[in-house]
Amino acid sequence: MTDKTVIIGLEIHCQLNTKTKLFCGCSTDFQRDEPNTHVCPICLGLPGALPCLNKQAVMHALKVAKALNLTVPEVSEFSRKNYFYPDLPAGYQITQDDKPIAEKGIMEVDDDEGHPKKIRITRIHLEEDPGRLIHKTSRDRAGYSLVDYNRSCIPLIEIVTEPDLRSPKEARRFLNKLRSTLEYLEVFDGEREGSIRVDANISIKGHNRVECKNISSYKGVEKALNFEITRQRNLIRKGQFIEQETRHFLEGRGITTSSRSKENKNDYRYFPAPDLPALRVSEWLKDIVLPELPDARRERFMTQYGISENHARTLTGDLKVANFYESVAGADPAIAAIWVADILLGEINYRSMRIDDVPTMNIADLIVLIRDGAITDKSGVEVLRTMLDACMGQDHEACEMPADIVTRLGLTKAEGDDFTDVIREIIAANPNAVADYRAGKKGAVNFLVGQVMKTTRGRADPKELNIAMDAALKETED
Amino acid sequence: MAKEYFFDKADQTNAFITRLDVAMYEESGGPLQGKGIGISDNISTSGIPTTCASRILAGYVPPFDAHVITLLRKAGAAIVGKTNMDEFGAGNTTEHSAYGPTTNPNEASRVAGGSSGGSAAAVATGMVDMALGSDTGGSIRSPAAFCGVVGFKPTNGRVSRYGLIAYSSSMEQIGPLGKTVTDVNTLMSVIAGPDPRDATMYDRPYAHTPSKDIAGMKIAVPDEFFGEGVDPAVAESVRTAIRKLEDAGAETMTCSIPSMSHALAAHYVTGMCEASTNLSRFDGVRFGPPVETKRPWHEEFSDYRGMFFGKEVQRRILLGTFALTEGYYEKYYAKAQVARENMRKDFLRIFRDADIIAGPTMPQIAPKLGEKSDPISMYLADILTAPASLAGVPAISVPCGTVDKMPVGLQLIGRHFEDERVMDAAFAYESEVL
Numbered sequence: 001m002t003d004k005t006v007i008i009g010l011e012i013h014c015q016l017n018t019k020t021k022l023f024c025g026c027s028t029d030f031q032r033d034e035p036n037t038h039v040c041p042i043c044l045g046l047p048g049a050l051p052c053l054n055k056q057a058v059m060h061a062l063k064v065a066k067a068l069n070l071t072v073p074e075v076s077e078f079s080r081k082n083y084f085y086p087d088l089p090a091g092y093q094i095t096q097d098d099k100p101i102a103e104k105g106i107m108e109v110d111d112d113e114g115h116p117k118k119i120r121i122t123r124i125h126l127e128e129d130p131g132r133l134i135h136k137t138s139r140d141r142a143g144y145s146l147v148d149y150n151r152s153c154i155p156l157i158e159i160v161t162e163p164d165l166r167s168p169k170e171a172r173r174f175l176n177k178l179r180s181t182l183e184y185l186e187v188f189d190g191e192r193e194g195s196i197r198v199d200a201n202i203s204i205k206g207h208n209r210v211e212c213k214n215i216s217s218y219k220g221v222e223k224a225l226n227f228e229i230t231r232q233r234n235l236i237r238k239g240q241f242i243e244q245e246t247r248h249f250l251e252g253r254g255i256t257t258s259s260r261s262k263e264n265k266n267d268y269r270y271f272p273a274p275d276l277p278a279l280r281v282s283e284w285l286k287d288i289v290l291p292e293l294p295d296a297r298r299e300r301f302m303t304q305y306g307i308s309e310n311h312a313r314t315l316t317g318d319l320k321v322a323n324f325y326e327s328v329a330g331a332d333p334a335i336a337a338i339w340v341a342d343i344l345l346g347e348i349n350y351r352s353m354r355i356d357d358v359p360t361m362n363i364a365d366l367i368v369l370i371r372d373g374a375i376t377d378k379s380g381v382e383v384l385r386t387m388l389d390a391c392m393g394q395d396h397e398a399c400e401m402p403a404d405i406v407t408r409l410g411l412t413k414a415e416g417d418d419f420t421d422v423i424r425e426i427i428a429a430n431p432n433a434v435a436d437y438r439a440g441k442k443g444a445v446n447f448l449v450g451q452v453m454k455t456t457r458g459r460a461d462p463k464e465l466n467i468a469m470d471a472a473l474k475e476t477e478d
Numbered sequence: 479m480a481k482e483y484f485f486d487k488a489d490q491t492n493a494f495i496t497r498l499d500v501a502m503y504e505e506s507g508g509p510l511q512g513k514g515i516g517i518s519d520n521i522s523t524s525g526i527p528t529t530c531a532s533r534i535l536a537g538y539v540p541p542f543d544a545h546v547i548t549l550l551r552k553a554g555a556a557i558v559g560k561t562n563m564d565e566f567g568a569g570n571t572t573e574h575s576a577y578g579p580t581t582n583p584n585e586a587s588r589v590a591g592g593s594s595g596g597s598a599a600a601v602a603t604g605m606v607d608m609a610l611g612s613d614t615g616g617s618i619r620s621p622a623a624f625c626g627v628v629g630f631k632p633t634n635g636r637v638s639r640y641g642l643i644a645y646s647s648s649m650e651q652i653g654p655l656g657k658t659v660t661d662v663n664t665l666m667s668v669i670a671g672p673d674p675r676d677a678t679m680y681d682r683p684y685a686h687t688p689s690k691d692i693a694g695m696k697i698a699v700p701d702e703f704f705g706e707g708v709d710p711a712v713a714e715s716v717r718t719a720i721r722k723l724e725d726a727g728a729e730t731m732t733c734s735i736p737s738m739s740h741a742l743a744a745h746y747v748t749g750m751c752e753a754s755t756n757l758s759r760f761d762g763v764r765f766g767p768p769v770e771t772k773r774p775w776h777e778e779f780s781d782y783r784g785m786f787f788g789k790e791v792q793r794r795i796l797l798g799t800f801a802l803t804e805g806y807y808e809k810y811y812a813k814a815q816v817a818r819e820n821m822r823k824d825f826l827r828i829f830r831d832a833d834i835i836a837g838p839t840m841p842q843i844a845p846k847l848g849e850k851s852d853p854i855s856m857y858l859a860d861i862l863t864a865p866a867s868l869a870g871v872p873a874i875s876v877p878c879g880t881v882d883k884m885p886v887g888l889q890l891i892g893r894h895f896e897d898e899r900v901m902d903a904a905f906a907y908e909s910e911v912l
């Protein structure tokens with residue numbers, strides 16, 4: 001339930017999926033490579049190296065600004081944020097301070113009652129990621145740390161909201177929608193580890209604000225906020241003071257802990273970055289053509305394919321899923337919606353597969369089999385599972401087609417004689433159940449139908465089977 | 479084809495930090511083919527130690543060449559070594575070097591000027607044909623004046639700073655030093671090539687043959703350049719030089735630069751603020767002497783920097799850090815930028831009527847070693863060179879006689895991107911006296 005006394009604002013850091021880093025030509029595609037293999041004098045902060053701005057990163061940020069209705073001022077500038085840390089090569093981070101690339105926008109999200117509400121976006125700014133520390137424990141138990149600079153200088157945008165969110169669920173919905181918007185804009189790869197990091201500011205009306213840092217998943221945001229609301233409420237109930245502080249979220253334990261208060265006194269000594277000229281990019285905005293965004297696509301799915309709002313929402317929440325659906329919807333949009341949204345997504349999630357791993361051709365084939373009544377829904381699920389199990393880690397071409405699986409496993413829908421013979425056998429083999437039926441026990445029919453289903457391995461259509469069983473039992477009475 | 483250049487000249491002034499006995503150069507047919515060039519030790523040279531005259535960079539060998547070095551090599555130059563300087567450019571006498579002071583070639587008891595003192599001394603003693611230095615508030619012009627050579631600070635943005643180890647990014651500029659204006663002009667034409675890696679650079683290549691025809695050139699002489707603190711004998715030398723320019727056909731006029739009253743403060747606040755963050759990267763993690771990794775990182779960073787940075791550099795880092803602190807930023811850094819803007823406006827106003835501003839480079843002749851040991855009197859010596867750095871305009875120092883047998887420099891300042899006119903004026907003067 002929405003609680004008017006809970007006040008939440010988010011700062012969301014998203015890695016932009018540019019080809020090269022923000023200020024140098026190093027490739028950003030380092031996920032599968034050894035540490036410190038995507039580095040150069042610039043992202044290592046070697047003396048004498050100078051930053052050179054990546055235009056694609058600027059375009060990505062402008063796309064987001066346009067999609068979230070932000071204003072792009074005529075002049076924005078980069079600043080240095082100064083602090084020492086072993087993963088920060090230059091001793092400062094190049095970011096934007098009082099002149100960000102975009103300001104004042106809006107994103108709509110449903111509140112907990114399902115009513116749309118507007119969340120104000122304060123600003124978007126561009127900045128570089130620092131390197132990454134890898135903490136190790138050595139045999140003598142004295143820990144040590146290694147630094148990997150592959151991540152150093154990866155472009156980030158920070159999106160800051162006004163404190164307009166009123167519940168952890170609302171915050172999570174906001175993040176999910178933001179993520180899908182960024183994916184639709186093709187500026188962000190949500191599947192990359194650490195591609196999104198959130199700092200959440202939360203307070204109970206009339207009390208101090210607490211900042212929770214270090215949240216790296218959507219689920220984590222909801223968890224951290226729930227924990228904080230309970231913690232802060234308990235303190236208030238006990239009449240205790242809520243300290244204005246920074247707290248760290250421990251993902252594993254689902255709790256937040258106080259950071260050393262010293263960190264609150266950081267003075268970052270921001271000043272304009274002298275190596276980078278001011279950005280004058282407001283004119284670029286008019287050249288940006290936005291793609292269809294999630295809300296528009298959802299509306300279109302409902303009108304064009306006649307599917308329910310719930311299905312449309314599920315299918316459009318993820319760009320790749322939406323594209324997948326559209327490429328298999330042709331044979332029967334309604335059946336396709338059920339099979340993709342209600343069945344396929346659960347099955348791939350269970351197998352930790354991605355939608356990309358599933359060949360659209362095979363799913364289209366399955367939908368045709370279902371539509372034509374060639375197999376039952378139950379067999380359809382069996383075919384799908386068999387196919388996915390064999391598909392994992394395979395090329396799309398190597399994936400067995402559903403029609404072939406049906407033949408191989410003999411899953412063609414049981415019909416005619418094939419079907420009535422089994423009924424006869426089951427009736428003959430279960431005289432007790434038949435006797436119960438005669439005695440007026442309705443449950444006995446279900447038992448007998450179940451036996452037929454078992455024998456035909458789900459190949460019989462349950463509706464047809466019920467009618468046939470009824471007829472067969474009546475027949476034996478005569 | 480690569481050829482060997484034997485560099486065996488004695489270094490009597492301690493001009494070099496690193497020297498190569500055998501330097502290589504390309505027979506490229508370029509304008510610098512076979513010329514021995516000294517490079518200020520804050521310009522990155524691939525494979526040659528680059529220390530900025532600091533212990534904190536002891537043993538650091540850059541894996542890349544500064545853009546100007548790439549251009550020099552292409553032009554056939556032999557890089558013979560790295561010249562002495564004030565640590566990271568923090569000084570104007572080359573006494574603040576971890577490798578000892580460079581002495582003045584004219585009199586060993588006097589300083590060479592700085593911060594690029596090693597480059598000026600190496601040119602003056604004939605060890606090299608030409609040299610590169612960097613100028614943030616006079617670091618090329620001051621030693622050029624004190625050692626009696628020509629030193630040029632180009633318009634900011636005309637020469638790539640890529641590979642120049644930053645002290646004050648918004649003011650510093652790499653520039654040439656040589657015995658004659660012609661040499662300096664040749665070196666300038668090589669180093670001004672475009673470089674997309676320096677985002678503050680303008681694509682304004684320099685291809686110029688100096689002309690001594692300055693008939694009708696309008697030269698403004700600011701009162702402030704001959705005011706309090708300027709040695710009358712130095713002033714007289716420079717006035718004589720300006721009369722020579724009149725002889726060559728220039729028209730002179732007087733002018734005033736009121737913003738000069740804040741020039742030093744603006745220059746030092748800006749420089750120290752920028753230096754305080756530019757020098758943050760020296761933490762021992764990736765280069766320089768190794769850190770003790772068994773200690774908490776923040777303690778080790780702090781002690782390491784305290785141990786390996788020299789006193790003057792530490793003073794500037796502390797002052798710059800202070801001036802950028804919340805609550806003081808508006809009082810210092812922001813104000814310095816206003817003063818800087820006023821300086822630009824003064825120059826723009828004067829340059830509406832005049833082509834060149836002329837005056838002394840330094841208010842006095844080279845001081846004795848140790849004479850400017852208190853920071854304030856050291857900072858004061860930049861009063862006539864800081865204005866061009868604040869405004870980002872081109873300026874040259876040409877030798878114009880002596881006082882007490884010590885060289886005096888004539889400073890000529892020009893409009894943005896009119897480096898060529900500055901060179902012409904200097905060439906015309908040189909032609910008059912030679």
